[in-house]
Amino acid sequence: MSNLSRRKLITTGIAATAGASGLAVAAGLARRYGLIPPDGGGIYGAGETLTYAAQRLLTSHSMAREFSRSQISKTPFANDVAPMDEAFKRLQAGAFAGWRLAVDGMVARPGSFALADLKSYPSSSHITHLACEEGWSYIAEWTGVPLSHVLDKVGVLPQAKYFVYFSQQKGWWDSVDMADALHPQTLLTYGLNGGELPVGNGGPLRMRVPRQLGYKSVKYITRLTVTDSLKTFGKGLGSAAPEDGYAWYAGI
């Protein structure tokens, strides 16, 4: 302590105050621009907010890498999921002709789309890399209707901010923000590598968000709800993922 001069104390004090007020300003800006993720509270909230804010800002116009046909993996590994229930098996027996995607929430024209309807819309394909948080990955060609196209059909209201999607499997749901929902590579997919999307890989309908890890690409989509706040869904953390301990934003 004998070496602590008055000058050093004052300099440190000013630096600390500047740092603290800088942080407060940053936090305020983050809140105003929707850069605080729904799981931005708790002991990991600061890190998670930094990650989401930084990556959201960086990826405002980025496209997930697209590969050539020769780079498609021979083995698009399908991770284990919970066993299918009777309802799913019945739909499967009918070649999923009865599969419906319900769209509700902050939309002008809520409705329900059959798989055939979705397949009749202009389709988009991309050969992209799917990385699981576990550490494995594969490259495949995904074919589907851009989510933005479906959202156009239902007319998203101006106050909407988030898009919540639900799997036919109970308890499995996730959400994305406006930037990802409207992104041209965000698809409701029904085709894989030129054929029907296999059930193991999420068929008949799988959300595909290629700029985030695989768990955001929820399988067996039956419902989409447009909202301005994620607080009223589940525990209010944005998706089932944080409820299991995983980050809502899965860009990394």
Add this chain to the structure above:
Amino acid sequence: MLCFFALLVSGIEIVISHPRFYWGEAGNVLTPPLFKLPIPASRSSVSTGYGFVLPDQNGWSRYLHFQSAWVAVLTGLLYAIYGVFTGHFRKNLLPDDLSWRALAKDIANHLRFARPGEAEACSYNVLQRLTYLLVIFVLFPLVIWTGLAMSPAIASVFPSAVAVLGGQQSARTIHFFDSIFLLLFLLVHVVMVCVSGFRS
């Protein structure tokens, strides 16, 4: 150091989800791995030969890993700025006598556990300088780069950053080995400090 420990522990936990490593862009249990770690996994989809599966701690591990990464990177950035502005890197880390003879002498002294003389003890020798430079300017930035290269979001902004490494799986493999090197450096560093005494 605290950050590194947090990154290490959470990193180990993350590896346990899939203790197989690949090269290139893609790799999963259905593709031949570059190598496998002979440890049990925390997911049943990976066959490890062990009859059990470890508890899955990947959720908080990833949160901790990325939060610690932010602290490490921000601190590292401050250190780098400080180092450049005060000339710390130029004065203390650039070797003043970069010759094979000087390097061989230092390596020999280290192997002999020779105690340094008065003058030598006050500044870093060639071996130390080269090691510090390697850690600060190669290993540390590389571990960050390979870490970020595994991010689909970052890959969408800087695709070449992934391609140059050989792909996402290559980045993962390099990241693993780089963190082992950093751990080795830390262990040797701590041992050296203990051997030479904290006061000097």
